[in-house]
Amino acid sequence: MPLTPERLQAAYRQMLVIRKFEEAIRNLYQQxxxxxxxxxxxxxxxxxxGGCWALREDDYMTCTYRGHGHALAKGLSVRAAMAExxxxxxxxxxxxxxxxxxxxxxxxxLGANAIVAAGVPHAAGAALASQLQKKDNVALAYFGEGxxxxxxxxxxxxxxxxxxxxxxxxCENNLYSEMTPSHETTSVxxxxxxxxxxxxxxxxxxxxxxxxxxxAVEEAAAKARAGGxxxxxxxxxxxxxxxxMGDPEIYRTKEEVAKAKENEPIIRCGKRLIELGSKESxxxxxxxxxxxxxxDALQFAESSAVPEPADAFTDVFI
Amino acid sequence: MPNITYAQxxxxxxxxxxxxxxxxxxxxxxxGHHGGIFxxxxxxxxxxxxxxxxxxxxxxxxxxxxxxxxxxxxMRPVVELLFMDFALVAADQIVNQAAxxxxxxxGTVSIPMVVRAxxxxxRGNGAQHSQSFESWLxxxxxxxxxxxxxxxDAKGLLKSSIRAGNPVIFIEHKLLYNTKGDVxxxxxxxxxxxxxxxxxxxxxxxxxxxxxxxxxxxxxxxLSQKGIEAEVIDLRTIEPLDMNMIxxxxxxxxxxxxxxxxxxxxxxxxxxxxxxxEQAPDSLIMPPRRLGAKxxxxxxxxxxxxxxxxxxxxxxxxxxxxx
Numbered sequence: 001m002p003l004t005p006e007r008l009q010a011a012y013r014q015m016l017v018i019r020k021f022e023e024a025i026r027n028l029y030q031q032x033x034x035x036x037x038x039x040x041x042x043x044x045x046x047x048x049x050g051g052c053w054a055l056r057e058d059d060y061m062t063c064t065y066r067g068h069g070h071a072l073a074k075g076l077s078v079r080a081a082m083a084e085x086x087x088x089x090x091x092x093x094x095x096x097x098x099x100x101x102x103x104x105x106x107x108x109x110l111g112a113n114a115i116v117a118a119g120v121p122h123a124a125g126a127a128l129a130s131q132l133q134k135k136d137n138v139a140l141a142y143f144g145e146g147x148x149x150x151x152x153x154x155x156x157x158x159x160x161x162x163x164x165x166x167x168x169x170x171c172e173n174n175l176y177s178e179m180t181p182s183h184e185t186t187s188v189x190x191x192x193x194x195x196x197x198x199x200x201x202x203x204x205x206x207x208x209x210x211x212x213x214x215x216a217v218e219e220a221a222a223k224a225r226a227g228g229x230x231x232x233x234x235x236x237x238x239x240x241x242x243x244x245m246g247d248p249e250i251y252r253t254k255e256e257v258a259k260a261k262e263n264e265p266i267i268r269c270g271k272r273l274i275e276l277g278s279k280e281s282x283x284x285x286x287x288x289x290x291x292x293x294x295x296d297a298l299q300f301a302e303s304s305a306v307p308e309p310a311d312a313f314t315d316v317f318i
Numbered sequence: 319m320p321n322i323t324y325a326q327x328x329x330x331x332x333x334x335x336x337x338x339x340x341x342x343x344x345x346x347x348x349x350g351h352h353g354g355i356f357x358x359x360x361x362x363x364x365x366x367x368x369x370x371x372x373x374x375x376x377x378x379x380x381x382x383x384x385x386x387x388x389x390x391x392x393m394r395p396v397v398e399l400l401f402m403d404f405a406l407v408a409a410d411q412i413v414n415q416a417a418x419x420x421x422x423x424x425g426t427v428s429i430p431m432v433v434r435a436x437x438x439x440x441r442g443n444g445a446q447h448s449q450s451f452e453s454w455l456x457x458x459x460x461x462x463x464x465x466x467x468x469x470x471d472a473k474g475l476l477k478s479s480i481r482a483g484n485p486v487i488f489i490e491h492k493l494l495y496n497t498k499g500d501v502x503x504x505x506x507x508x509x510x511x512x513x514x515x516x517x518x519x520x521x522x523x524x525x526x527x528x529x530x531x532x533x534x535x536x537x538x539x540x541l542s543q544k545g546i547e548a549e550v551i552d553l554r555t556i557e558p559l560d561m562n563m564i565x566x567x568x569x570x571x572x573x574x575x576x577x578x579x580x581x582x583x584x585x586x587x588x589x590x591x592x593x594x595x596e597q598a599p600d601s602l603i604m605p606p607r608r609l610g611a612k613x614x615x616x617x618x619x620x621x622x623x624x625x626x627x628x629x630x631x632x633x634x635x636x637x638x639x640x641x
Contacts (some may be wrong), residue, residue, distance in 0.1 A: 007451055050403055055636070057440070083332055092423075093423050093426070094425070096422055103423035105390065105425075105426055105427050106426075110390050115410055118410055119383075120383070121379070121380045121387060122385070122390065122415070124384050125382070125386055125390070125395075126390060127387075129387070132369060139387070150614060152379040155375070155381075158380075159375065159377070159380050159381065162375070315423075315424055317460070317483075318460070
């Protein structure tokens with residue numbers, strides 16, 4: 001299904017929901033209402049929305065601790081996500097997982113992960129399950145370019161190729177592995193070349209262009225569904241906020257960030273919509289719709305109950 | 319009842335479960351046409367094909383991770399690690415992932431995966447191929463840990479483990495594979511979490527499992543000739559631990575010795591003894607004892623290895639010192 005102008009409007013709104021979600025979390029964090037760490041995905045909304053929207057709901061996805069955008073784009077309820085951030089019993093993990101572990105198998109979200117690259121073999125496993133079950137579901141794993149030096153990542157590349165898995169690997173290359181420029185720590189920093197050396201069909205796309213992202217994943221999914229094997233997509237993007245709250249960002253200049261803002265995905269998508277015939281008033285309407293979704297989620301989360309201490313002892317085993 | 323080896327019993331369990339449940343599949347190194355280095359997966363590839371009996375590259379971390387993903391997507395993988403020592407290569411996937419994903423998801427996903435591995439010493443395999451990890455692994459909430467000592471228990475517990483719906487670490491012992499025993503045919507299982515009294519006795523309770531359970535039985539025979547009747551409990555499951563059976567037994571015997579091959583230091587023996595003191599401090603008439611590997615890596619030469627790992631004679635000596 002192509003990303004029609006109508007669907008592109010909806011994708012624009014989805015990106016705004018993600019952006020506003022992160023802004024709301026930052027406010028809550030500053031008010032001391034968020035426990036633990038928060039790794040915002042501001043600036044990377046197009047990789048999440050373009051990628052997940054090109055999948056079916058019953059396709060599988062794993063992602064990273066910078067995964068709020070991925071989870072929401074795959075269909076996690078905004079209310080359940082917000083409640084999880086506030087440690088409420090109505091959260092997607094009933095307050096047991098928090099920011100880095102959003103999970104909802106009912107929409108194919110097999111989990112964000114707090115260990116770099118650890119979710120990649122899980123997506124490969126889901127792809128293998130689909131293959132063994134003779135189904136046509138595909139699995140997609142998101143990870144950053146900081147993951148490509150992990151052993152389990154490289155091992156998973158190998159497995160995906162030898163088993164011809166219906167797997168789409170999406171590397172969000174935002175240039176920095178946590179607080180270190182990736183070119184300082186990575187031998188072949190154009191990660192799609194690494195994947196190619198393992199026998200992957202691999203490509204690099206503009207990860208801040210939601211349409212380009214969508215088209216790349218849609219094509220990859222069609223190929224994988226038809227038994228064509230795994231595909232590696234390196235999506236070039238940029239993280240506009242720090243690695244986490246409290247990151248002093250000494251590794252980059254304010255000028256660099258300011259320049260990156262000119263290329264950020266939501267503004268770009270807005271311009272594209274205008275080109276395609278949307279009006280400024282349409283964009284304003286989509287913005288307020290996103291506001292309403294976030295306000296509703298906040299209200300829901302704030303008014304939800306906290307878990308009972310006894311709840312700490314459930315959900316270990318089936 | 320057929321008298322078969324421990325390895326054959328495991329093979330039967332795998333074959334039977336694969337027959338009745340198409341979700342069950344196997345992954346591991348050399349498990350296909352080679353049939354596994356201890357022949358546990360012998361001929362299964364002929365019956366079920368290479369799709370369900372999958373040879374993996376030597377990359378434990380990824381294929382355990384693939385097992386987790388497949389389990390979340392509705393399969394029942396049984397993953398074989400060639401040696402338990404290699405669990406450390408896959409430690410993140412076992413400890414941070416398999417054990418925790420269900421909990422961290424608020425119970426929305428489950429990981430019905432069995433990780434089989436053989437462990438232990440006695441063959442001179444050296445410090446990286448002879449370790450026993452159950453005491454470490456028991457520290458990780460979210461893992462079920464099973465360690466059968468007989469062919470019958472091996473079959474019944476492997477079937478239960480595959481059906482458990484939770485991550486199970488299924489511990490085999492390299493020197494048990496060729497041991498023989500009577501094994502019921504057909505659909506038969508042994509519940510997880512249930513210990514068994516393998517020998518009745520009134521004077522002392524010896525708690526063990528896996529290969530040292532056989533040592534405990536051997537020692538009990540010797541002790542009997544010396545007038546000491548030992549009750550030998552086979553834990554069979556390490557986690558969850560069947561404390562009730564231990565507490566019941568020591569009510570009668572008043573003495574307790576725990577024997578295992580994992581290192582004594584901070585080991586399962588210490589845990590069991592602590593729980594006994596917490597739950598039934600008055601039942602013992604003598605301070606309890608534990609025997610485990612001494613606190614050095616496992617050496618190769620037989621004289622050295624025997625000095626480090628508990629032997630039947632060590633059990634006899636430890637028991638006699640309690641009378």
